Amino acid sequence: MDFSDFLNLKLLKKDQKVYPTVGGILLAPQKVMSEFEYAGIKAARFKGNDMDEFIDNKEFRGPLYDQVNMAMNFAKQYIAKNGKIMELQRIDQYEIPLPAIRDNAVVHRDYSLKGSDIKFAIFDDRIEITSPGALPKSIEIDDIIAG
Numbered sequence: 001m002d003f004s005d006f007l008n009l010k011l012l013k014k015d016q017k018v019y020p021t022v023g024g025i026l027l028a029p030q031k032v033m034s035e036f037e038y039a040g041i042k043a044a045r046f047k048g049n050d051m052d053e054f055i056d057n058k059e060f061r062g063p064l065y066d067q068v069n070m071a072m073n074f075a076k077q078y079i080a081k082n083g084k085i086m087e088l089q090r091i092d093q094y095e096i097p098l099p100a101i102r103d104n105a106v107v108h109r110d111y112s113l114k115g116s117d118i119k120f121a122i123f124d125d126r127i128e129i130t131s132p133g134a135l136p137k138s139i140e141i142d143d144i145i146a147g
Helices: 002-008 023-025 032-036 064-078 098-107 143-145
Strands: 011-015 018-020 041-046 054-060 082-088 089-094 120-123 127-128
Touching: 002 011, 023 032, 023 064, 041 064, 064 120, 082 098, 098 120, 098 127
Parallel strands: 041 120
Antiparallel strands: 011 018, 041 054, 082 089, 120 127
């Protein structure tokens, strides 16, 4: 990537001087991200359907792409996967689509809110994602339910 790519992707902003945007900082090495130390993911796999006992828990820090990769690897360990033979090939599919987890946890997080990590909890009967922020003003929960 060259300088213009960073500007086009809005990872850098140029006014009188050049400086990184929030997105640029979130993709930078950990030492650059110190201002966003709260921007991490806490993941846990709980035993049963409540938070009384956990089987595994991890915290993911660093550049956002590393956090996403680590969280997706965590999810792959604990989310059921099935396979189906179609013609000569087996097609594996997770019980819950991994892109849905990624998008709901990371993409929709409001990184301007300080002091709160993304929480990713896997239970026997569900997954809960707590991602700081609120819905955009133009979207209602009924709109989401309706598709």
